[in-house]
Amino acid sequence: MDENSNLYKIRHSMAHVLAQAVQEVYPKVKLGFGPPIETGFFYDFDFSEEEFSEDKLKEIEKRMRKIIGRKQEFLYSETDLDGAVAKLEELGEGDYKIENVRNLHSRGVEKFSFYENGKFTDLCEGPHVPDTGALPAKAFKLDRVAGAYWLGSEKNKQLTRIYALCYETPEELQEFLERRRIAEQFDHKKLGKELDIYHIDDMVGKGLPLWLPNGTAIRDEIEKYANEMEFRYGYKRVSTPHIAKEELYLTSGHLPHYADSMFPPMEVKEHDNDECTEKFYLKAMNCPHHHLIFKSRPHSYRDLPLRYAEYGTCYRYEKSGELSGLLRVRCMTMNDAHIYMSLDQFESEFRRTMEMYKEFYDTFKLTQYSFRLSVRDDSEKFVGDPALWAKAEALLAKVMDEMEIPYYIGEGEAAFYGPKIDIQFKNLMGREETVSTIQVDFQSGDKFDLKFVDAEGDDQVPVIMHRAPLSTHERFISFLLEYYGxxxxxxxxxxxxxxxxxQESCLEYTNALADELTGDFFRVEVDNSNNTFNKKIRTNTKRKIPMLLIIGEKEVAEGTLTVRRYGSRDQITIPREEFIQSFKAEVKERKMLREPMGSII
Known part of the structure; x- marks a missing residue:
């Protein structure tokens, strides 16, 4: 969100008004922080000295509107560390704000700013609207309450976070609420349960989904499609273990820079009488394994580009509070591949990869996406030669410009070893999620001592491209569940x-057709339950099956089928063989005859 936009200033100012109103209702409350977010704002509070009740939200909202009506001016002031600490102590904010001020000072911040409106003062960088009278009294709503650890660490105290929705006009707020109502109806966690897609069981663990037969069928079809596509684009399939020794992830840099997101190591004795143990880690990324596959054989420039693809299962220790259905999990199967090439092959390979991505998206009828060039910032998490980083970032930008693909820059969003293109999709709420990536890597070739012999007989280090057009099965299917409703x-x-x-007399005809289609590896069911015919229609429509075939005595006598498609009340009766031919063509060509829910909303 643009910090200079009017909406940002409104949401930021409203967060102060929320904190001010809460202090009026709960005088002993301690304040955390309250930033603007994509749909409004939130503020974190410590109610340890007073018992908080959600029943008070309406009263807090009412007080916020009164504060807005007072047209309190937002007044700016600035001070040094000592002045900031003294001011916060005077305000009674000695726990959280002072800790943050000292942390900022240790990182080189010398000046600290405050904003005051009425009797309320808060540590804040701004910006704000001129006064509370500029805030939309009828375009905000206190939305929900959640727990949030101070500074996002589970080691710290859990605070109470109050979320609010906020827009510039009441109409925009109502539009959002309606969109959310629809999105909740098609939330992938809700649909996943209703349609028997996946199950998460405490006995297995949080974030470790069990794929049910319906979900596995979807996974298998998507992987089959990816295998066919990658075969056409010249990829070679590989398979790698789920664990590896510590040395591999030290070499790759994952342990030094990614350890918090990896599961703890397993210590293994190679021999019963051996006092020494080896440390093994669950695989968090496929790439180090693929690098060793490349290294296992000598390569000439004639072999390049060499493209290794794998649907590899990886494991990441996501924090418990960040887990969400299939979107954020601890076990994931990645549509992963790595391309090893010479530098002069990079542009053509990148173009080719972008063409593959477009073909994938067209098949799934995905349209609402954008491209982000994710580059490094000044933080310490990024490794390698700055000159190589600059070269990689420039190459990605050059090809995107030449292909006339619009993109925006995401500072600090790069992988720790190189810049990347992130393909950002909008969900039903309009929020962006990264679904696909293309990463360029100038670092791993040197780390793993990867070589190929060039035309002059000299050793060269390959450039590596990491790509995952269909993300992980988990994330991609969570997106498709919502997008397709x-x-x-x-x-x-x-x-x-x-x-x-x-009726019973139609079963022989029905079963014969079912056997024929099943024999050709189509997924077919026959509903010969004792339910009434109308209940059979309702039950199988709720399962969102693409086609229902109604077979009565007339269809049996005439060798026809009555076809009813999901989402349509119309029925057509066609000859049996005509249906079989059209059905097989629809599946083989991966046609989509119905617009996805996500493209309509």
Whole structure:
């Protein structure tokens, strides 16, 4: 969000008004922080000296509107460390704000700013609106309450976070609320349960999904499609273990720079009488394993580019509070590949990869996405030669410009070893999520001593491109569940056709067709339950099966089928063979005959 935009200033100012109103209701409350966010703002509070009740939210909202009506001016002041500490102690904010001030000072910050409106003063950089009278009294709503650890660390105290929605006009707020209502209806966690896609069991662990038959069918079809696509684009399939020795991840840099996101090591004795142990880690990334596959054989420039692809399962220790259905998990299967090439091959390979991505997106009818060039910032998490970083960033920008692909810069969003292109998709709420990436890596070739022999017989280090057009099964399917509203296209639907015999006498005809389609590896069911015919229609429509085939005595006599597609009340009766041909073509060509929910909203 642009910090100079009017909406940012409104949301930032409203966060102060929220804190001011809470202090009026709970005089002993301690304040954390309250930044603007994509849909409004939040503020963190410590109510340890007073018992907080969500029943008070309406009263807090009412007080906020009164504060807005007072047209209090936002007044700026600035001081040094000692002045800031003294001011915060005077305000009674000695725990959290002073800790933050001292942390900032240790990182070189010398001046600290405050904003005052009415009797309320807060440590803040701004910006704000001129006075509270400029705030939209009817375009905000206190939304929900959650727990949040101070500074985001589970080692710290848990505070109470009050979230609020805020827009410039009441109409925009109502539009958001309606969009959210629809999004909640198609939330992937809700649909995942209703459609038997996946299950997370405490006995297995948080963030470790169990894929049910329906979900596995979707996974298998997407992987099959990816395998076909990668075969056409010249990739070679590889497979790697789920664990590796500590040495591998020390060499790759994952342990020094990524250890907090990896599971703890397992200590293994190689021999019973051996006092020494080896440390093994669950695989957090496929790339180090692929580098060793490249290194296992000598290579000439004639072999390049060399493209290794794998649907590899990886494990990451995401914090418990960050886990969310399939979107954030601890076990994930990545649509991963690594391309090893000479520097002069980079531009053509990058173009080719972008073309592959577009072909994938067109098949899934994905349209609402944008491109972010993720580069490094001045933080210490990024490794390697700054000159190589600059070269890699310039190469990505050059090709994107030449292909006339619009993009924006994401500072600090790069991988620790190199810049990347992140493809950002909007979910039903309009929020951006990274679904696909392309990363350029000038570092790993040297770390792993990777070589190829050039045309002059000299050793050269390959440039490496990491790419994952379909992200992980988990993240991608969570996105598709919401984007399709659970109604997958026929080619990757868990059940492609459900046949509904109207009476017992139609079963032989129905079963013969089911056997024929199942024999050709299509996913078919016959509903011969004791339910009434209308209930069979309702039940299987709720399962969002793409096609229901109604088979009565007339269809049996005439050799026809009555077809009812999901999302349509219309039914058509066509010859049996005509249906089989059109159905097979629809699946083979991966057609999508219905617009996804996400493209309509």
């Amino acid at each position: 659970g109604a997958f296209p026929t080619w990757c639907a868990p059940v492609q056709v459900c046949m509904l015999p109207v």
